[in-house]
Amino acid sequence: MAVAATSWHFHALVNNGMAQSRERSVEYSDMEPGDFARFVEYAYRRDYTVPHWTLDNAVSVTSESDGDEEEAPPEPEAEPEAIPELDQEWLASMRSRPAADVPLSTLAFISSNKKRKSGKSRTSRSLRKSFDEREYLTSDEPSTIMLADSLPKENSKPEQNFTPIFLAHARLYTFACMRLIDPLKRLALHKLHQTLLKFKLYDRRVGDVVELARYAYDNGEGRKPDGSIEDLRKLVVEYIACEVSTIGKHEAFAPLLQEGGEFVVDFWRIIAKENLSL
Incomplete structure (x- = not known):
C-alpha cells in the first residue's frame, strides 16, 4: 500500500x-x-x-499602494539598426552583370541589405514568440x-x-x-x-505571514539538539526579518511580539546579528 x-x-x-x-x-x-x-x-x-x-471580502481598499497596480506600459521597441543606402548606379551595374561575374560576397551583401529593409528582423521576433509560446498539452489534460x-x-x-x-x-x-x-x-x-x-507583501497581507509565524511557533518541534532553530521556524522568522521594513511597522505584528516566547528570541537575534532596524 x-x-x-x-x-x-x-x-x-x-x-x-x-x-x-x-x-x-x-x-x-x-x-x-x-x-x-x-x-x-x-x-x-x-x-x-x-x-x-x-x-478576503472584509478588506476594503484604503490606499493607492494596495490597490490593483496598473500594468506598466510596454517598453517601446528599439529602433531598427540604420541600414546604409546602396549607391544606385553601383547597384544597377552589379545587377546588369552576369551573376557569375559578381563576387559571392557582393551578392550576399545585396541580399542581406534587401532582407533587412523588408522587415525580416520583425518576422524573426514573431517566429521566436510563436515558437516559445507553443503548447502541445491542452489545459484540460x-x-x-x-x-x-x-x-x-x-x-x-x-x-x-x-x-x-x-x-x-x-x-x-x-x-x-x-x-x-x-x-x-x-x-x-x-x-x-x-x-x-x-x-x-501587500500591507494588508502582513496578517497572513503573522498567522504562519504563530502556527510555526505554536506547533511542531522545538529547538534542535544543538540549539539551532527548527527548520520551519527558521524559514518563517528569516522571511520576516528580510521583510522587517514592511512587517515590523504593521499593527498585526505587534501582538506577535507581545506574545513573547521563542519567536521573539529568534527574531531579535537575527535582527541584532544582521544589524537590521524596524
Missing part, C-alpha cells in the same frame, strides 16, 4: 496487526481532512495539490492540471488571502515530522519557501 510505504510509522500501523490495521481505520484528531487528502495524494504521486487562496495545481501559488491582488496556502504547507510539514516522513518534510518546506519567494 502506498501510504504504508511512506514511513516505518505507517508501515507498522498498516501491517502490525494492531486494532487500526484490523479495522482498516485510524483517526487523526489533530489533522484536517484536506491535509490528510494531500498526504494521501503525496503517497501515490510524491507531490500534492496546493490549496487555493481565499477572497489531467497531467497538465495536476502539474499546475501542484506548483507554488503567487498573488497579484491585496484581497487574495494566502493564509490557507501558508498553513497547508506548514501543517503537512508538522504532520511529516511527527510521522517521520522526511521527503514530505522537505517537499512542504520547498513549496512554502517558493511561495514566500513569489509572495507580494
Whole structure:
C-alpha cells in the first residue's frame, strides 16, 4: 500500500496487526481532512495539490499602494539598426552583370541589405514568440492540471488571502515530522519557501505571514539538539526579518511580539546579528 510505504510509522500501523490495521481505520484528531487528502495524494504521486487562496471580502481598499497596480506600459521597441543606402548606379551595374561575374560576397551583401529593409528582423521576433509560446498539452489534460495545481501559488491582488496556502504547507510539514516522513518534510518546506519567494507583501497581507509565524511557533518541534532553530521556524522568522521594513511597522505584528516566547528570541537575534532596524 502506498501510504504504508511512506514511513516505518505507517508501515507498522498498516501491517502490525494492531486494532487500526484490523479495522482498516485510524483517526487523526489533530489533522484536517484536506491535509490528510494531500498526504494521501503525496503517497501515490510524491507531490500534492496546493490549496487555493481565499477572497478576503472584509478588506476594503484604503490606499493607492494596495490597490490593483496598473500594468506598466510596454517598453517601446528599439529602433531598427540604420541600414546604409546602396549607391544606385553601383547597384544597377552589379545587377546588369552576369551573376557569375559578381563576387559571392557582393551578392550576399545585396541580399542581406534587401532582407533587412523588408522587415525580416520583425518576422524573426514573431517566429521566436510563436515558437516559445507553443503548447502541445491542452489545459484540460489531467497531467497538465495536476502539474499546475501542484506548483507554488503567487498573488497579484491585496484581497487574495494566502493564509490557507501558508498553513497547508506548514501543517503537512508538522504532520511529516511527527510521522517521520522526511521527503514530505522537505517537499512542504520547498513549496512554502517558493511561495514566500513569489509572495507580494501587500500591507494588508502582513496578517497572513503573522498567522504562519504563530502556527510555526505554536506547533511542531522545538529547538534542535544543538540549539539551532527548527527548520520551519527558521524559514518563517528569516522571511520576516528580510521583510522587517514592511512587517515590523504593521499593527498585526505587534501582538506577535507581545506574545513573547521563542519567536521573539529568534527574531531579535537575527535582527541584532544582521544589524537590521524596524
